[in-house]
Amino acid sequence: MSGVSKAPRVLRMSYLAAAIGGLGFFAMSVLLLGVWSGRVLEHQIRATQPAHPLPLTASEQRGRMIYGQDGCAYCHTQQIRYLDRDVKRFGAATLAWETIFDYPQLWGTRRIGPDLSREGSVRSPDWQLAHLYSPRSMVRDSVMPPFSWLFDGAADRPKQDARDLLAYIETLGRNRELAGKEGEARARAACECSDDERRLAFDSPTLNASPAMTRRHGDYPKLASSQDLNRGRQLYAGNCASCHGARGQGGGAGAAGLSPRPTNLSEHEYTLDRLGSALWNGVAGTAMPAWRDLPVQDLSAIAEVVRGFHTAEPEPTVFPDVFDLGAKVYAARCSQCHGDTGAGDGTAVDQFPIAASNFQAQRLNSDATLRVLRDGVDGTPMAPWTRELSEAELSAVASYVRRFYRK
Amino acid sequence: MSSNSTVASPHVEARLVYAHGLAAIVTLLISVGFGILAAVELIAPDLAGSSPWLTWGRIRYDHTQGIMLGWLGNAFFAFLYHAVPLLTGRPVTSVRLGQWIFGLWNFAVVAPGWVLVLAGFSQPLEWAEFPLVIDVFVVLALVLVAIQFLPPFFSRGLEDLYVSSWYIIGGLVFTLFAYPMGNFVPELVPGARGAAFSGLWIHDAVGLFVTPLAVAILYFVIPAATRRPIFSHFLSMLGFWLLFFLYPLNGTHHYIFSVIPMSAQIGAITASTLLGVDVILNVANLLLSLRGSGFFQRDIGLRFVGTSAVLYLIVSIQGSVQAQMSVNRSVHFSDWVIGHSHLAMLGFASFAAAGGLIHAWQRIPWARYDAMLLNWSYWLLLGGVTVMVLDLTAAGLVEAHLWQSAAPWIESVRAAKPYWLIRAIVFVPIVAGFLALLCGLLLGTRGPALQTIQGTIGLGPIKEIAPKLVSVDQGRP
Numbered sequence: 079m080s081g082v083s084k085a086p087r088v089l090r091m092s093y094l095a096a097a098i099g100g101l102g103f104f105a106m107s108v109l110l111l112g113v114w115s116g117r118v119l120e121h122q123i124r125a126t127q128p129a130h131p132l133p134l135t136a137s138e139q140r141g142r143m144i145y146g147q148d149g150c151a152y153c154h155t156q157q158i159r160y161l162d163r164d165v166k167r168f169g170a171a172t173l174a175w176e177t178i179f180d181y182p183q184l185w186g187t188r189r190i191g192p193d194l195s196r197e198g199s200v201r202s203p204d205w206q207l208a209h210l211y212s213p214r215s216m217v218r219d220s221v222m223p224p225f226s227w228l229f230d231g232a233a234d235r236p237k238q239d240a241r242d243l244l245a246y247i248e249t250l251g252r253n254r255e256l257a258g259k260e261g262e263a264r265a266r267a268a269c270e271c272s273d274d275e276r277r278l279a280f281d282s283p284t285l286n287a288s289p290a291m292t293r294r295h296g297d298y299p300k301l302a303s304s305q306d307l308n309r310g311r312q313l314y315a316g317n318c319a320s321c322h323g324a325r326g327q328g329g330g331a332g333a334a335g336l337s338p339r340p341t342n343l344s345e346h347e348y349t350l351d352r353l354g355s356a357l358w359n360g361v362a363g364t365a366m367p368a369w370r371d372l373p374v375q376d377l378s379a380i381a382e383v384v385r386g387f388h389t390a391e392p393e394p395t396v397f398p399d400v401f402d403l404g405a406k407v408y409a410a411r412c413s414q415c416h417g418d419t420g421a422g423d424g425t426a427v428d429q430f431p432i433a434a435s436n437f438q439a440q441r442l443n444s445d446a447t448l449r450v451l452r453d454g455v456d457g458t459p460m461a462p463w464t465r466e467l468s469e470a471e472l473s474a475v476a477s478y479v480r481r482f483y484r485k
Numbered sequence: 486m487s488s489n490s491t492v493a494s495p496h497v498e499a500r501l502v503y504a505h506g507l508a509a510i511v512t513l514l515i516s517v518g519f520g521i522l523a524a525v526e527l528i529a530p531d532l533a534g535s536s537p538w539l540t541w542g543r544i545r546y547d548h549t550q551g552i553m554l555g556w557l558g559n560a561f562f563a564f565l566y567h568a569v570p571l572l573t574g575r576p577v578t579s580v581r582l583g584q585w586i587f588g589l590w591n592f593a594v595v596a597p598g599w600v601l602v603l604a605g606f607s608q609p610l611e612w613a614e615f616p617l618v619i620d621v622f623v624v625l626a627l628v629l630v631a632i633q634f635l636p637p638f639f640s641r642g643l644e645d646l647y648v649s650s651w652y653i654i655g656g657l658v659f660t661l662f663a664y665p666m667g668n669f670v671p672e673l674v675p676g677a678r679g680a681a682f683s684g685l686w687i688h689d690a691v692g693l694f695v696t697p698l699a700v701a702i703l704y705f706v707i708p709a710a711t712r713r714p715i716f717s718h719f720l721s722m723l724g725f726w727l728l729f730f731l732y733p734l735n736g737t738h739h740y741i742f743s744v745i746p747m748s749a750q751i752g753a754i755t756a757s758t759l760l761g762v763d764v765i766l767n768v769a770n771l772l773l774s775l776r777g778s779g780f781f782q783r784d785i786g787l788r789f790v791g792t793s794a795v796l797y798l799i800v801s802i803q804g805s806v807q808a809q810m811s812v813n814r815s816v817h818f819s820d821w822v823i824g825h826s827h828l829a830m831l832g833f834a835s836f837a838a839a840g841g842l843i844h845a846w847q848r849i850p851w852a853r854y855d856a857m858l859l860n861w862s863y864w865l866l867l868g869g870v871t872v873m874v875l876d877l878t879a880a881g882l883v884e885a886h887l888w889q890s891a892a893p894w895i896e897s898v899r900a901a902k903p904y905w906l907i908r909a910i911v912f913v914p915i916v917a918g919f920l921a922l923l924c925g926l927l928l929g930t931r932g933p934a935l936q937t938i939q940g941t942i943g944l945g946p947i948k949e950i951a952p953k954l955v956s957v958d959q960g961r962p
Contacts, residue, residue: 092646093638093654100655100729104662104693107685107733111749112666115681115737116674118746123677146609149542159742161814163889174744177676182610185680187687187739189818190527190901192894213530219899221527223542226535272747289893316895371893 119174125268127175128257134179134249141246144239146184148225154194155186156250160278168193169251169287171278173265176254191222196251196286204457205365206244208233208335215332218320233335254285289371292360294433301354301378307386310379317369318380326387336365338432338457344387345446347483352439353381363432363458391443396477404478407471411463412479420482430459437482447476496570499849501583505563506842508591510923512555513835515599517916519548524909528902538603546602546614552830553612553690554623555595560838561698562586565634565653567845568705572650575637586629593622610683612690613668620668627661648721649705655729656697663689663733677744684745684753685736691829692732699834700728700767702841703794707774710787710844716773724767731760738808741817754808761805768798785859786847789840792867796832800825815889820901821881824874831915832870839866839922846926855929858921865918873911880904 134142145151158164158172165171172195177183201209208215211233213222228240236244257265266280304310315324323330326343333340357377360368369377396404409418415430417423420437427434435442442450451472454462463472526532526541533539566583570576577583598615601607606616615623634657638650667686671679708715715721737745737753771794780791803825806812816822843859846852880901887897 093650096651096725097654097658101658101662103730104659104689104733107736108666108682111734111737111753112670112682112685115746115749116678119678119681119744122744147543147605147607148537148540149545149609151609152542152545155818157740157743159814159817160744161742163814164742167888167894172744174677177680180676180679181673182608182671183676183679183683184609185677185683185740185743187611187818188822189888190898217895219895221530221898221902221905223526223530223533223540224535225537225540227537275747371891373891 126265141242153190298358310383404474441483509559516551564841573637652701699837720770727763757808764801786843793836819881824877858925862921869915
C-alpha cells in the first residue's frame with residue numbers, strides 16, 4: 079500500500095492546476111464563441127442595419143414580456159436559418175440586426191408551431207386575437223394552448239395584455255419590411271457572407287414566404303372543376319369549417335370573434351375564378367388567410383365543396399322600370415366602389431383596406447342582398463342604405479346587381 | 486486502517502446525504518409531474534382551461550428547471566456528502582453550512598422558482614427559465630457549495646488523487662461561472678449577440694454541471710462497489726482533460742445555420758465530433774473496469790451506474806451525429822432533439838444520480854433499503870426511457886421529413902400526435918419507476934441490506950481500497 083506518499087503537496091497543486099486550467103478552457107470558450115462571435119456580429123450589425131430601425135413601444139415591450147413568460151418561444155422560433163427549406167417556408171434568412179431590440183433573445187430551439195420571424199404582416203388582427211383566445215377555433219388541429227385569460231370572456235374583448243401581445247406580434251419582421259429596397263441593398267453590399275448566405279438572406283423571392291399571408295393583388299392559379307368530393311370535404315372540415323361552419327353557413331367555432339364575420343358560403347354563388355383568388359391570395363382586410371401551401375388540386379376540391387353549399391333560387395322577374403331604377407341607383411350609389419360593370423373596381427376601392435365585392439364573380443342570394451343593403455356589413459366599408467334609399471330603390475338595386483354575375 | 490466495525494466513515498454527514506436524497510426524489514416526482522402535464526397538454530391542449538398557472542409554456546419551464554436544479558442538484562449534493570469525505574479523508578467544511586445550503590437550494594431556489602414561473606415571472610431562455618431573482622440565490626448557493634466541498638480537496642496531507650475528485654472540482658467551479666454567464670449575459674446583450682452566449686449555456690448546463698458530476702459518480706461507484714481499480718488511470722485523465730477542453734466549445738452547435746459566425750459554428754461542430762470520441766474513451770474505460778465484475782447481478786446501485794455509462798455513450802454519439810450539418814439541417818427544431826435531451830437527462834444523468842444515491846444510501850447504517858423495489862425501479866425506468874426516446878426520435882424524423890416537403894405546417898403537427906400520445910403514456914412506467922425508487926429507499930428494513938452489501942461488495946471507507954484504485958504513484962497494476 080502506498081500509505082503516506084511524499085507527494086501530497088504536488089497532489090494539492092495538481093487539483094489546483096485542474097481547477098485553474100479547466101477554468102481557462104471555460105474562459106476560452108466564452109471568449110471564442112461568445113465574445114469574439116459577439117464582436118463579429120456587432121460589426122456585421124453596424125454595417126448592415128437600416129438607418130432607423132424602430133424600437134418597440136411600451137405596449138409592444140409588454141407584449142414581448144408576455145410572449146416570453148408564457149413560453150411562446152418554446153414552440154415558435156424567431157430565426158429563419160440559412161437553409162433553402164427554411165427560406166422557402168418562411169422567407170429571407172434572419173439577419174444579425176433583426177433582433178437588436180431583443181433583451182433577452184427569443185430565437186428558440188424547438189418548432190412545434192411555425193417560425194414567427196415574419197408573422198407581423200401575415201394575418202389580420204382579429205384572426206390573431208381569436209387564435210390566441212381559442213386556437214382551435216381558427217386552426218382545428220392546432221395544439222397551441224389557449225390564452226383566454228388575456229381576454230374578457232370573448233375573443234373580441236381583449237384585455238390590455240392581449241392587445242400588447244398582439245402589438246408585439248405585429249412587430250415581428252416589421253423592421254426588415256421597413257428597411258425597404260435601399261435597406262436591403264445596403265445590407266447586401268455590406269454583408270460579409272458567402273454567396274450561399276447572400277442568396278438565402280437577400281434573394282428570396284419574397285421577404286415573407288408565409289403561405290397564409292393575404293395579398294390584395296397577385297396571380298392565382300386556375301382551378302379546375304374537381305371530382306374528388308371526399309378529399310374536398312376532408313380538407314374543408316380540417317381547414318375551413320372552424321370559421322365558415324360545417325355546411326358553409328357561417329358561424330363556425332371561431333366566427334364570433336372575427337370582424338367582418340366569415341362569409342356565409344351557402345348564400346353565395348361563386349365562379350371558380352373567384353374561389354381561386356380567395357383561396358390563393360386570401361381576402362385582404364379580413365381574417366380569411368391565403369392557402370398557398372395547399373396543392374392546386376386540393377384547392378379545386380375545396381372550391382367544389384364550397385360551390386356545392388349554395389342553395390339555388392329561382393331567378394326573379396325584373397320589370398324594365400325596376401331595372402332602370404336599379405341601374406340609376408347603382409350608378410349613383412354603388413359604382414364608386416363596386417365599379418361600373420360590378421367588377422369591384424370602382425375608383426374609391428383603393429382607399430379601403432377591403433376590396434369591394436366583385437359582382438361578376440360572386441352572387442349573393444336576393445334576400446341576403448336586401449339584408450346587406452339594409453344593415454351594411456359589419457367590419458367593412460359597406461354601410462346601411464336605409465336612410466338614403468327608399469324600399470323600392472333598395473329592392474330595385476338588389477335585383478339589378480344580380481345581372482353582373484358571369485357563371 | 487481497519488474500519489469494518491463502523492460501516493460509514495465518521496466523516497460522512499449521513500443526515501445531509503439523507504436530506505438531499507429525499508429532497509432529490511420529492512423534487513423529481515414534482516418535476517416529472519410537470520413533464521407529464523406538458524406531455525398531456527400536447528394531446529389535450531385545452532386541459533388547463535383558462536388558467537395561466539397551468540399553461541403549457543410555464544409548466545415546460547418548471548419541468549426542466551426542476552429536473553436540473555431540484556432532482557439532479559439535490560442528488561449530486563447527496564452524493565458529494567458521501568463521496569467528498571471518502572475521497573479526501575476530510576470532512577466537508579461545516580454541517581451548519583450544509584443546513585444552509587439545503588434550505589437555500591430547496592426553499593429559496595427550487596420551490597419559489599417553480600411558483601414564480603407559474604405566476605408568470607420567468608426568463609425565456611433554455612435551462613435558465615427561473616427569474617433573475619432566483620438566479621441570485623442559485624449563485625449564492627453555488628458559492629456556498631464550493632466552500633462546503635472544495636476545501637477538503639485542498640487541505641494538507643492529501644494522500645490520494647482520483648479522477649472523481651477532478652470532475653467534482655471541475656463541475657462545481659465551472660458552474661459557478663457558467664451559470665451567471667448563461668442567466669445574466671443574454672439580459673444585457675440583445676438578440677443574435679446574446680444568443681451566442683445562450684448557446685454556450687444550453688450546453689454548459691448539461692456539460693459543465695450535470696455531466697462532470699454524473700461522471701464523478703460513475704468513476705466513484707464502479708471501483709467502490711466492485712472493489713477493483715479503474716481499468717486505466719491514463720484514460721481517466723485523458724477523458725477528463727478532453728471533456729473539459731471540448732465540452733465548453735460545443736455550445737454554438739445549438740445555432741447551426743444561424744447568423745452566428747460560420748467559423749464559430751464549424752468550431753463547435755468540430756468540438757462536438759471530438760467529444761463523441763472522448764466519451765468513447767471514457768465509457769470504454771468504465772466498461773472495461775466493470776468487465777467480469779458481474780455488475781448486473783452484484784448490486785442495484787452499480788447496475789444503475791453501469792447502465793448510465795452505456796446511455797452516456799449512446800447519447801454522446803447521438804449528439805456528435807446530430808451536430809453534423811447534414812443531420813442538423815433536418816432534425817434540428819424537431820422532437821428528435823427532445824428525445825436526445827431525455828436520453829441525456831432521464832437516461833444518462835438520472836441513472837447516474839439514482840445509482841450514486843443508492844450507493845450512498847446503502848452505506849447509511851440507519852437508512853432503510855429495499856433491493857427488490859429498486860430492482861423494479863431499474864426495469865421500469867429503463868423500459869420507460871427506451872420507449873420514450875425511440876418514440877420521440879421517430880417523431881422527429883417524421884417532422885423533419887414533412888418540414889422539408891411542401892406539406893402545410895399543420896401536417897407535421899397532425900403527424901406528431903400519435904407519437905405524443907405514446908410519449909404521454911410512457912409516464913406510467915416512469916412514474917412507477919421513480920415511486921419504486923422512493924419506496925426502495927424509504928421502506929424495507931434497516932439491517933439485512935447492509936449485511937448483503939457487506940457480503941457482496943464490501944463496505945468501509947473508499948480509502949481502504951484507495952491505493953488500488955486511486956493512487957497516482959502506483960499507477961496501473
